[in-house]
Amino acid sequence: MSQLFAIIFKYRVFLVFILLELVAAALIVNNNTYQRSVILSSSNTVVGGIYNTTSNIEQYFNLTEVNEDLLNENALLRKQIELYQVAGINDSVDTKNTLSPLFYGMSDTIAYDFIPARVINNSVYRSANYITLNKGRKDGIVEGMGIMTKDGVVGQVKSVSNHFATCYSLLHRDMAVSSELKKNGALCTVTWNTEDPTKASANYLPLHLDINVGDTITSSGFNTVYPEGVMLGVVTEAEKTPSERFWLVTIDVSVDFSKLHHVYVSKSLFRIEKDSLESMDEQ
């Protein structure tokens, strides 16, 4: 027995090394199941607070750009209000194709609410990229909500603390966005190939469809995360391979992730109702 202890004592450093590596491996493997343990992510109070302070300083350096963006968006929204009013007067106008994605949900009834937030931490060059926002549970954000800008889909909320939210970027290897080909509504799934932050791929488009460079891919709105019709990107490469049952489609991501300042968190007002109805179906 004493010999056993002697051996353990002799190799104690190695044993502790193995133990610590196992802890690290467990953390990596279980990363996704820790979604609710905010303390291990950048949305905890201390880290979020530090990022908020640094971003408060940094935001002065890109005010011009942000102002221009907001001005452009204002102009766009103004134009759409005009269109909307026209649509209200003249019923025969097809509202769905003229209105901005932000208003799509409104064509029947208001289905989405948008919470503006500022990006206080962002990365683009890793295989699992995350975004931290300066809004949290107190502002009405919950896990699973979508994030977008006027340019398109940005990501999805991963974990929330009272004042901050950590989100999956679209540039995350586990992200998959339910989407459709705008011209004919064919369903596909957009994922990121973990290499280039400006490119993504659209999967599961069947071969009988006709796909051209320049086609637009938008969100499908099926999963109540994003409204229908939010831009994802434009097809830059479409390849048919005999061995595959689907097109190999590469898209240019519409959002410039390296210049992400202000975003909207999309809150589906019918999410709980729709999800509970659908889960009832499965039983």
Added chain:
Amino acid sequence: MGREIWLKQVGLFLIYLFVQVLFFRNLTFFEGNVMVFPYIAFLILLPFGAMNMSILIVGFCMGFVIDIFYDSIGIHTAACVFLAFTRTQIMKWTAPTGGYELSEVPTIHQMGFGAFLVFVIPQIILHHITLFMIEAGSMAFMPKAILRGVLSTIATLVIVLAIQYLFYSNVGRRRI
């Protein structure tokens, strides 16, 4: 080991940590293929006489805190623990005849340029390649991960050397 030297190490831990997450985190080159992690210099440059066990635990803590800031839970922890473990071996191999002065802290002026490089480069490269390989996650990206590790090693090394020349005076005593 006096109490003063430990207080100094705690101070250095915080300085390396915050400079990494507030400044070096934003520093990437060549479309993200080259990143810098000078915070590991804290682990590499712990006193020669530091106990193996304490290096492991300090490495774990450092990696864990960095992970929280980087939202990459576990990845830096694993790489840092690996670095902390291999450091002892590398110290054995690179020791000059008669061994290192256990009460000393590794600095470029006290060790000399060549010996410092021999001591530091293997540790940085091991850490970086481990880090990028764990991060890549699948075998398909391994060659690229190794390339990124090697390129980032050069970038980190330049910064570690710059820190040495800027903040450690040539009589071998710390200024900070």
